[in-house]
Amino acid sequence: MTQPAPLANxxxxxxxxxxLGDVIRAYGGEPLFEATExxxxxxxEGHRGGDAGAAELELGRLDLDATLEFxxxxxxxxxxxxxxxxxxxxxxEPGADVAAALARLDEHGVTREAVLALLSGALVAPVLTxxxxxxxxxxxxxxxxxxxxxxxxxxxxxxxxxxxxxxDEAIRRxxxxxxxxxxxxxxxxxxxDEVETALSYLRDVFLPALPTLYQRWDRALGExxxxxxxxxxxxxxxxxxxPFVTADSLRTALSRASETxxxxxxxxxxxxxxxxxxxxxxxxxxxAVQALADxxxxxxxxxxxxxxxxxxxxxxxxxxxxxxxxxxxxxPRPGALTGEPYADPAALRGDLVAIARAxxxxxxxxxxxxxxxxxxxxxxxxxxxxxxxxDLRQNSAVHERTVAELFRVAGVEDDYAALDExxxxxxxxxxLANARPLSSRFASYSEETAGxxxxxxxxxxxxxxxxxxxxxxxxxxxxxxxxxxxEVNLLLKEVGLYRAGDPPSATIQAVxxxxxxxxxxxxxxxxxxxxALPEAAALARARGHQEVMIGYSDSNKDGGYLTSTWSLSRxxxxxxxxxxxxxxxxxxxxxxxxxxxxxxxxxxxAIRAQPPGTVQGRIRITEQGExxxxxxxxxxxxxxxxxxxxxxxxxxxxxxxxxxxxxxxxFTAAMDAMSAAAFGAYRDLVxxxxxxxxxxxxxxxxxxxxxxxxxxxxxxxxxxxxxEDLRAIPWVFSWAQARIMLxxxxxxxxxxxxxxxxxxxxxxxxxxxxxxxxxxMEMVLAKSNMSIAGRYAELVEDSALRPIFGTIRDGWQxxxxxxxxxxxxxxxxxxxxxxxxxxxLRLPYLEPLNLLQIELLKRHRAGExxxxxxxxxxxxxxxxxxxxxxxx
Numbered sequence: 001m002t003q004p005a006p007l008a009n010x011x012x013x014x015x016x017x018x019x020l021g022d023v024i025r026a027y028g029g030e031p032l033f034e035a036t037e038x039x040x041x042x043x044x045e046g047h048r049g050g051d052a053g054a055a056e057l058e059l060g061r062l063d064l065d066a067t068l069e070f071x072x073x074x075x076x077x078x079x080x081x082x083x084x085x086x087x088x089x090x091x092x093e094p095g096a097d098v099a100a101a102l103a104r105l106d107e108h109g110v111t112r113e114a115v116l117a118l119l120s121g122a123l124v125a126p127v128l129t130x131x132x133x134x135x136x137x138x139x140x141x142x143x144x145x146x147x148x149x150x151x152x153x154x155x156x157x158x159x160x161x162x163x164x165x166x167x168d169e170a171i172r173r174x175x176x177x178x179x180x181x182x183x184x185x186x187x188x189x190x191x192x193d194e195v196e197t198a199l200s201y202l203r204d205v206f207l208p209a210l211p212t213l214y215q216r217w218d219r220a221l222g223e224x225x226x227x228x229x230x231x232x233x234x235x236x237x238x239x240x241x242x243p244f245v246t247a248d249s250l251r252t253a254l255s256r257a258s259e260t261x262x263x264x265x266x267x268x269x270x271x272x273x274x275x276x277x278x279x280x281x282x283x284x285x286x287x288a289v290q291a292l293a294d295x296x297x298x299x300x301x302x303x304x305x306x307x308x309x310x311x312x313x314x315x316x317x318x319x320x321x322x323x324x325x326x327x328x329x330x331x332p333r334p335g336a337l338t339g340e341p342y343a344d345p346a347a348l349r350g351d352l353v354a355i356a357r358a359x360x361x362x363x364x365x366x367x368x369x370x371x372x373x374x375x376x377x378x379x380x381x382x383x384x385x386x387x388x389x390x391d392l393r394q395n396s397a398v399h400e401r402t403v404a405e406l407f408r409v410a411g412v413e414d415d416y417a418a419l420d421e422x423x424x425x426x427x428x429x430x431x432l433a434n435a436r437p438l439s440s441r442f443a444s445y446s447e448e449t450a451g452x453x454x455x456x457x458x459x460x461x462x463x464x465x466x467x468x469x470x471x472x473x474x475x476x477x478x479x480x481x482x483x484x485x486x487e488v489n490l491l492l493k494e495v496g497l498y499r500a501g502d503p504p505s506a507t508i509q510a511v512x513x514x515x516x517x518x519x520x521x522x523x524x525x526x527x528x529x530x531x532a533l534p535e536a537a538a539l540a541r542a543r544g545h546q547e548v549m550i551g552y553s554d555s556n557k558d559g560g561y562l563t564s565t566w567s568l569s570r571x572x573x574x575x576x577x578x579x580x581x582x583x584x585x586x587x588x589x590x591x592x593x594x595x596x597x598x599x600x601x602x603x604x605x606a607i608r609a610q611p612p613g614t615v616q617g618r619i620r621i622t623e624q625g626e627x628x629x630x631x632x633x634x635x636x637x638x639x640x641x642x643x644x645x646x647x648x649x650x651x652x653x654x655x656x657x658x659x660x661x662x663x664x665x666x667f668t669a670a671m672d673a674m675s676a677a678a679f680g681a682y683r684d685l686v687x688x689x690x691x692x693x694x695x696x697x698x699x700x701x702x703x704x705x706x707x708x709x710x711x712x713x714x715x716x717x718x719x720x721x722x723x724e725d726l727r728a729i730p731w732v733f734s735w736a737q738a739r740i741m742l743x744x745x746x747x748x749x750x751x752x753x754x755x756x757x758x759x760x761x762x763x764x765x766x767x768x769x770x771x772x773x774x775x776x777m778e779m780v781l782a783k784s785n786m787s788i789a790g791r792y793a794e795l796v797e798d799s800a801l802r803p804i805f806g807t808i809r810d811g812w813q814x815x816x817x818x819x820x821x822x823x824x825x826x827x828x829x830x831x832x833x834x835x836x837x838x839x840x841l842r843l844p845y846l847e848p849l850n851l852l853q854i855e856l857l858k859r860h861r862a863g864e865x866x867x868x869x870x871x872x873x874x875x876x877x878x879x880x881x882x883x884x885x886x887x888x
Contacts, residue, residue, distance in 0.1 A: 012084035023176045024073050036073050043844035055848055064868040074845045075879030076178055083148055085838055086637050096604040099220050101647035110654045119228050122617030124649050127232035129624045130194040137185055138197050141629050143178045147171055148634045184874050191249040198235045201632050202387055203260050206231050209638045210382055211375035227381040229646055231388040238393040240477045247454035254462045257387035259327040268376045269316045276308035288354040297337045315351050318342055344467055345384040352377045386470035393475040396484040402452040403487045406438040421481050428486035433500050460495040468507045475549055479512030482529045503538035515551035517559040520571040524578050531582035540584040549589035553728030560682030560747040565773050566675040573611040589620040601776035607648035609768040615652040667763050677754050678747030691801045698796045700734035704873050737880055738792040744780030749814025760822045782828045782839050786812055788850045842883045849879050
C-alpha cells in the first residue's frame with residue numbers, strides 16, 4: 001500500500017505501508033488489494049483537487065464482506081502510521097526534556113540547589129485509569145509493540161534479529177499476524193482484564209524506563225535526585241458508577257501489582273548474582289557485605305570466596321519469602337535457600353545500598369556506578385512493594401447513603417439525609433472524635449453499604465500488608481461540601497484508618513473532585529471551610545499537603561471547551577491563597593482525558609500553562625484509554641513523555657511568571673468575558689435547543705458505541721438518556737466519530753467574535769494558557785470536517801431537527817476564522833507543519849471510513865439484521881478512532 005504525499009518523506013510510513021499492501025494481497029487476495037488501492041488512490045486524488053466523488057463510487061462497489069476487510073486494512077494502516085510517527089518524534093515537544101529545562105532555568109538565574117530543593121518535596125504522577133476509549137484489543141497492541149522493537153533493530157543497520165530471523169521478514173510476519181488477529185472484543189472487559197492490561201504497561205515499560213530516566217537526571221543535576229516521579233492507578237479502586245469494582249477486585253489489583261514488582265526484583269537480583277562475581281582473592285569485602293553473606297545460608301563451596309554472590313543469594317531468599325507473604329503465592333523461581341520476609345521496602349533497600357557502598361569503596365569506585373544495582377535501588381525507591389499507588393474513588397451520593405444507613409442502624413440519627421450542612425458537619429465531627437465504631441458484624445446492611453464497608457476493610461488489609469503507599473487517597477466524585485469529605489473519614493474510622501486524637505491521624509486522605517462549572521466555582525469556599533476545621537487542617541499538615549482533583553471532562557460537558565478551560569484555571573488560582581492561608585501545600589490532580597474536549601493535548605504545554613504558584617513541584621495527571629498506549633506503548637515513547645512531564649513541572653514551578661501585572665489583569669478580564677460568551681452559546685445549543693438530545697443520538701453513533709466491548713464501566717451513570725447523565729467519555733467519543741468534535745471548540749468562535757482581536761493576538765503570543773488553549777482547539781478543528789459531518793446530519797430522522805446542524809456548522813466556521821485571525825495564519829496548522837502533515841496523511845484514509853460508517857448506520861437503523869452490518873459499524877468505529885488517535 002503506497003502513501004499520499006504529506007508524509008511521503010517519512011521512510012517508516014513508506015516501508016510499513018508497503019509491507020501492509022503485500023500482506024493484504026497475500027492474505028486478502030488480489031481483488032481486495034486492487035479494490036483497496038482503487039479507493040485509496042481515488043481518495044488521495046480527491047484531496048489533491050481531483051474528483052471528490054470518485055472514492056465514494058469505488059466504495060459503492062464493495063460487498064459486505066469486502067467492506068469489513070477494507071475497513072480492517074485502513075485501520076491497520078492508521079495504526080502503523082501512528083507507530084511511525086511515534087518513532088519519528090512527531091508528537092514530541094521540542095525541548096521537553098530535563099536538560100533543556102535546566103538550561104532554560106539557568107538563563108533565569110535558577111540554581112541547581114533550587115531545583116534540588118524543589119525536587120526534595122516533589123511528586124509527579126501519571127495515573128493510569130481504565131476509562132474506555134482504547135478500542136484496540138491488547139493482542140493488537142502487543143503486535144504493534146513487537147513491530148516497534150523490530151524497527152529499532154532495523155535502525156541499527158542489522159539485517160537479522162538476535163534470534164537469527166531476517167528483520168524485514170520478521171516485521172512482515174508481525175503485520176501478517178495483525179491482519180489475521182480479530183479486531184473486536186467479543187466479550188465486555190472485566191475489571192480483572194483492565195488490571196492485567198495496566199500491569200503490562202507497568203511491568204514492561206514503567207519498571208525499566210523510570211530507573212533509566214533517573215540515571216539521566218542524576219547526571220544532569222550532578223547528584224542523585226529524589227524519586228519524585230511515581231506512577232499511580234485507578235484500576236481496581238475506581239468504583240464511581242462501576243458496580244463491578246468490589247473489595248475482591250481491589251484485593252486482586254493490589255496483589256497482582258505486588259506480585260509483578262516482586263517478580264521484577266527477583267529477576268534483577270538473580271541477574272546481579274550472575275554479574276557480581278567478585279572474589280576475595282582479588283578484592284576484600286567490607287563488613288556489611290560479609291555480614292549479609294554470612295547470614296545468607298549460602299554455603300556452597302563454589303562461592304566461598306564470592307561474598308557478593310552469597311549476599312545476593314540471601315537477599316533473593318528473603319524476596320522469595322516476601323513474595324509468598326504478600327501475595328500468598330510461591331515465587332516463579334523459589335530457589336534453594338530460605339529467609340525471613342522483608343518488613344518493608346526500606347529493609348530491602350538497606351541491603352542493596354550496603355552492597356553499593358561496598359562496591360564504591362573498592363578501587364576508583366567504578367563498580368558502584370548507576371548500573372544494574374543502581375537501577376534496582378531506584379526501582380525499590382520508586383515502586384516499593386506495591387508498584388503503583390492505587391486510588392479509591394466513589395461518588396459522594398454513595399458515601400452519603402452509606403453513612404446515613406450506618407447512623408440509622410446504630411441508632412445515632414434516623415434521617416441523616418434530611419439534615420442541613422451545618423448539622424451534618426457537627427454530627428460527623430462528634431462521631432469522628434468518638435473511638436466507638438458505628439458498624440457491627442451482627443447488624444444487617446444493604447448491599448451498597450456492605451460493599452462500601454468491605455472496600456474500606458480491604459484497603460486497611462492492604463495497608464497492613466503492603467504499607468501505606470499502596471493506597472493513599474480516597475477521591476470523592478461530585479464533592480460539593482465539607483460533609484462529603486468528613487463522610488470518607490468516618491468510613492475510614494470504621495476500619496481503623498482514621499484515628500481520633502489531638503491531632504487525629506489518617507493513612508488515607510479524603511480528596512475532593514470538583515467537576516462541574518458550579519463545583520469549580522465553589523471549590524475555594526469549600527476548601528476554606530474544610531481548613532477551618534482544626535482536625536482537617538491538622539491532617540493535611542501532618543501529611544504535608546492536601547490534594548484537590550479538578551475534572552476536565554464533566555466541566556466541558558457542562559459548560560463547553562473555553563469555559564471549562566478557564567474555570568479550571570480560575571479555580572486553581574483561587575485555591576492558592578486558601579492553601580497559603582491554611583499553611584498547607586496544595587497538590588492538584590488533573591483529571592484529563594485523551595481528547596481536547598476532555599483536557600487532552602500536550603501534557604508538556606498543559607503543565608506549563610498552569611497558573612503561577614499552583615504546581616510547586618507537585619502534580620498528578622490521569623492517563624486514560626488510548627492515551628496510555630500512545631504515550632507508554634514502548635519504553636522509548638514512555639521515556640519521552642515521562643521526561644516531558646518532569647521538565648514541564650520544573651518550568652511551571654521555577655520559571656518566572658510570564659505576564660506582568662497589567663497583562664494579567666487585562667488578559668484575565670478578556671477571558672472572563674470570552675468565557676461568559678462561550679458558555680452562553682454552548683448552553684443554548686446543548687441544553688436549551690429543543691430536540692438536541694434526539695439530534696445528538698441520531699447524528700452520532702452513540703448508540704452503536706455501546707456495542708463496543710471497550711470497558712467494564714457502563715456508558716451512563718443512570719438509565720436516563722439525558723446528556724447530563726451521559727458519561728463524558730462516550731459524549732466526546734461519539735462527536736469525534738462524526739468528525740464534528742463539538743466538545744473541543746463550540747462556543748469559542750462566538751466568544752472571539754465579541755472580543756478585541758488585537759488583544760487576543762497579544763494573549764496568544766504571551767500567555768501560555770491561551771496559547772495552549774488555541775493550539776489544542778486548532779488540532780481539533782483540523783481533524784473535524786463539516787462536509788463529512790453534513791453527511792452524518794442526513795441520519796437525523798426528523799427533518800425539523802436538521803437545522804441544528806447549520807448552527808453547529810456556523811459555529812465551526814466562526815471558530816476557524818477567529819483562530820486564523822488571532823494567530824495570523826492563512827490556514828489551520830500553518831505554524832505546525834509536522835502536526836499538519838500528520839493529520840493530512842490520515843484524511844484520505846479517514847473519509848472513506850466515515851462514508852462507509854454512514855451507509856452502515858443507515859442500513860442498521862433501517863432494521864437490516866445482517867450481523868455483518870453491525871460488525872462493520874463496530875469495525876469502522878475502531879478504525880476511525882485509531883486514525884484520529886486522541887478521540888476519547
